[in-house]
Amino acid sequence: MxxxxxxxxxxxxxxxxxxxxxxxxxxxxxxxxxxxxxxxCSAATQSAGRGTTGRTWVSTAGNVFVTIAMRESLLPxxxxxxxxWALVGLAQCAxxxxxxxWVPARLKWPNDVLVEGQKLSGxxxxxxxxxxxxxxxxxxxxxxxxSSEGGRQPTxxxxxxxxxxxxxxxxxxxxxxxxxxxHRSVCGPQxxxxxxxxxxxxxxxxxxxxxxxxxxxxxxxxxxxxxxLDEFGGLVFTDVETGQEGVQHASYxx
Numbered sequence: 001m002x003x004x005x006x007x008x009x010x011x012x013x014x015x016x017x018x019x020x021x022x023x024x025x026x027x028x029x030x031x032x033x034x035x036x037x038x039x040x041c042s043a044a045t046q047s048a049g050r051g052t053t054g055r056t057w058v059s060t061a062g063n064v065f066v067t068i069a070m071r072e073s074l075l076p077x078x079x080x081x082x083x084x085w086a087l088v089g090l091a092q093c094a095x096x097x098x099x100x101x102w103v104p105a106r107l108k109w110p111n112d113v114l115v116e117g118q119k120l121s122g123x124x125x126x127x128x129x130x131x132x133x134x135x136x137x138x139x140x141x142x143x144x145x146x147s148s149e150g151g152r153q154p155t156x157x158x159x160x161x162x163x164x165x166x167x168x169x170x171x172x173x174x175x176x177x178x179x180x181x182x183h184r185s186v187c188g189p190q191x192x193x194x195x196x197x198x199x200x201x202x203x204x205x206x207x208x209x210x211x212x213x214x215x216x217x218x219x220x221x222x223x224x225x226x227x228x229l230d231e232f233g234g235l236v237f238t239d240v241e242t243g244q245e246g247v248q249h250a251s252y253x254x
Contacts, residue, residue: 012038012179016172019045023067024135028128031069035130038183039069042175062141063156064121064171068134068179072127074186081132083194083233085110085250086201087185088123088134093204095177096120100157102164106206108152109226109235110250113138114206118155136178140171202229210240213248 013036020026020043027041045061075081089107096105096113108114113121121138139156161168185192192200205226213221224237224246234249 011036012040012183014040015042017041017043019043019047021047022135023065024124024126024133027067027069027133031129031131035071036069037071037074038179039131040066040175040179041069042066042172044171060142060144062171064136064138064140064174064178066136066175066178068136068182069128069131070134070182070186072130072132075132077191077194080191080194080197083197084132084134085123085125086197086233087182087192088125088136089113090197090200090204091178091182091185092121092123092136092138094181095174096157098181099169099173099177100161100166102166103157103160107201107204108209108211109205109229110233112152114152114209115155115160117153117206117209119152120155120157134182138171138174138178140174141168198229198231198233201233205229211237 013034015027015030017023017026023041023043023046026043027039030039030041043065046065072081075084080087089111092113093105093107096103103115105120106114108119111123111125112119119139121136123137124135126133126135139154141156141158143154143156143159145154157174158168207226207228209226211224211226213224215221223240225240227236227238227245230236230247232249234247236245236247238245
């Protein structure tokens with residue numbers, strides 16, 4: 001059974017489950033019956049969590065598993081809707097800087113947070129009815145093994161807190177901080193200009209990291225070196241093997 005409370009100050013409804021197949025699926029069931037401006041569905045564990053391109057997301061209790069449903073009317077500017085992935089990344093960095101300022105969190109375009117080159121979190125954005133669904137998995141207490149599908153070496157907040165002899169926050173503290181920062185960027189009195197969104201996002205990216213592209217079937221592709229963002233938020237890169245330059249654009253919305 002889910003625990004639910006209503007945040008009257010920001011019109012955010014929080015729902016928390018002990019376990020669900022995935023928070024992305026659970027929140028869709030809630031949206032059948034209620035359509036608040038913001039609905040936040042988290043779970044202690046997931047039995048069928050998923051990442052981008054349908055990859056499995058290991059869901060051990062103690063980590064963050066959350067989906068945020070945000071009414072699309074809150075982003076009236078079309079270009080801002082297409083920059084939602086950047087706002088999500090910035091909200092995670094701001095939350096981590098607030099809770100664990102000793103953890104050097106950086107972004108990996110378009111949907112991951114890294115710490116010293118290792119993966120701390122990933123996000124997935126879908127469009128469902130009149131809401132955007134923002135799924136976030138963030139390693140707090142546990143560091144999952146690299147899946148058989150490959151991917152970057154993971155890390156956790158607990159590992160870095162232990163190294164610094166600092167207390168590790170709990171998953172729900174991280175959830176509330178991320179939601180608060182995302183809400184502030186979307187519903188604040190002065191919406192952030194598009195160019196400023198990209199400028200701030202670019203300043204948080206770890207440009208030293210090389211990326212491995214993903215093919216349409218989810219398998220690993222070519223090694224590339226990211227260079228910068230173009231005016232639309234696309235990643236300008238150089239193919240490490242051929243030296244050719246290219247641009248890749250994030251495509252989250254179905």
